[in-house]
Amino acid sequence: MHTAALARSIPFFPYPRVFLSEEDSLTRIFRDVGRRGAFILQEDVRRFEENLARFLGVRHAIGVANATDGLLIALRAAGIEPGAEVIFSSHTMVATAAAIHFAGGVPVPVECGADHLIDAGAVEAAITPRTRAILPTQLNGRTANMDALGSLANRHGLAIIEDAAQALGSRFRGHCAGTFGTAAAISFFPAKLLGCLGDGGAVITNDSAVAARIAALHDHGRDESGNVTGWGLNSRLDNLQAAILDFRLCKYAGVMERRRALAQAYREGLADVPEIVLPPGPAGDADHFDVYQNYEIEAGRRDALREFLKQLGIGTLLPWGGKAVHQWEALGLRAHLPRTETLFARVLLLPMHAWLTGEEVEIITEAIRAFYGRGRCA
Numbered sequence: 001m002h003t004a005a006l007a008r009s010i011p012f013f014p015y016p017r018v019f020l021s022e023e024d025s026l027t028r029i030f031r032d033v034g035r036r037g038a039f040i041l042q043e044d045v046r047r048f049e050e051n052l053a054r055f056l057g058v059r060h061a062i063g064v065a066n067a068t069d070g071l072l073i074a075l076r077a078a079g080i081e082p083g084a085e086v087i088f089s090s091h092t093m094v095a096t097a098a099a100i101h102f103a104g105g106v107p108v109p110v111e112c113g114a115d116h117l118i119d120a121g122a123v124e125a126a127i128t129p130r131t132r133a134i135l136p137t138q139l140n141g142r143t144a145n146m147d148a149l150g151s152l153a154n155r156h157g158l159a160i161i162e163d164a165a166q167a168l169g170s171r172f173r174g175h176c177a178g179t180f181g182t183a184a185a186i187s188f189f190p191a192k193l194l195g196c197l198g199d200g201g202a203v204i205t206n207d208s209a210v211a212a213r214i215a216a217l218h219d220h221g222r223d224e225s226g227n228v229t230g231w232g233l234n235s236r237l238d239n240l241q242a243a244i245l246d247f248r249l250c251k252y253a254g255v256m257e258r259r260r261a262l263a264q265a266y267r268e269g270l271a272d273v274p275e276i277v278l279p280p281g282p283a284g285d286a287d288h289f290d291v292y293q294n295y296e297i298e299a300g301r302r303d304a305l306r307e308f309l310k311q312l313g314i315g316t317l318l319p320w321g322g323k324a325v326h327q328w329e330a331l332g333l334r335a336h337l338p339r340t341e342t343l344f345a346r347v348l349l350l351p352m353h354a355w356l357t358g359e360e361v362e363i364i365t366e367a368i369r370a371f372y373g374r375g376r377c378a
């Protein structure tokens with residue numbers, strides 16, 4: 001294909017589709033919830049929490065306002081005390097570190113490994129007598145090797161809190177992201193795997209005492225009878241968003257399969273381009289079931305490639321605005337993580353969402369091949 005023939009408008013993420021693809025059903029949900037006046041902590045939240053917990057194979061799911069709050073609440077519910085060091089991968093959203101900070105903890109950033117997820121060796125090296133928890137981000141729809149992190153946590157008496165904002169339904173050795181530690185947070189931001197029409201999140205746990213603390217923390221410190229049992233926040237999942245999420249959860253298995261098929265299509269289009277490093281494929285190994293929240297590649301001459309794709313109308317994104325968390329000087333984290341810093345000069349997110357077509361993936365992969373002078377039909 002000639003380069004000019006590749007020009008298209010392929011946005012990185014088509015936000016209007018979040019509504020337009022299901023406009024009739026969503027309008028029906030608005031009307032139903034509105035007519036019932038069911039806005040805060042109503043039946044739809046309870047039903048979604050139950051269905052989400054069942055889907056994940058976990059005992060408790062509590063809807064919250066967003067995953068950032070969810071992580072903060074999970075850390076507080078797990079007993080993280082002021083001054084406690086919490087180890088996390090610097091390749092994550094600033095929200096992960098912010099949650100540790102606002103929980104009173106000390107965020108300790110470490111390197112990621114070849115699959116861009118937290119590196120267990122780096123975690124071990126960062127453990128001190130003040131370390132209280134490990135907070136792995138289950139990045140890009142992939143779950144870290146939780147055997148390695150679990151045995152480290154056991155050996156050193158540390159809690160595990162998972163940032164599963166990007167990993168609904170992703171599995172490691174048959175268990176879902178978010179179910180390996182004390183608690184975890186999931187995000188329902190519109191561009192997430194399961195997106196609502198605004199902000200939304202959930203905290204999950206298998207521990208009933210932790211669940212009771214989470215429930216109180218997300219609703220002004222109140223228990224089921226309305227008694228104030230301690231300090232709390234207002235971080236409830238809107239009932240309307242819960243109704244939308246419950247409707248979408250029914251079809252979520254198809255979304256995961258679609259994303260995995262698109263990842264395979266990218267792999268087939270790009271596997272033989274030496275300038276590109278691809279994420280693990282969907283059939284990569286039996287331990288991982290990846291759901292591809294993002295399709296994150298490493299690319300030689302990344303910025304020039306990005307500009308070339310932009311000229312063709314193909315949207316891409318630099319993860320986290322182009323910097324790992326420790327590289328934002330305003331946060332004062334002062335770490336030096338050479339592997340992560342090198343990676344951040346190369347990483348690029350290609351379009352990946354449930355509405356992306358096979359033809360669009362072909363156009364994107366052909367454009368990348370053309371950039372590196374490896375076009376199939378130049």
Ligand SMILES: Cc1ncc(COP(=O)(O)O)c(C=O)c1O
Pocket residue numbers: 066067068069092093095096137139163165166186187188189199200201
């Ligand atoms: C890895 C990660 N952690 C935390 C968050 C925060 O989620 P929310 O926007 O729901 O607060 C996000 C969302 O972008 C994320 O990708």
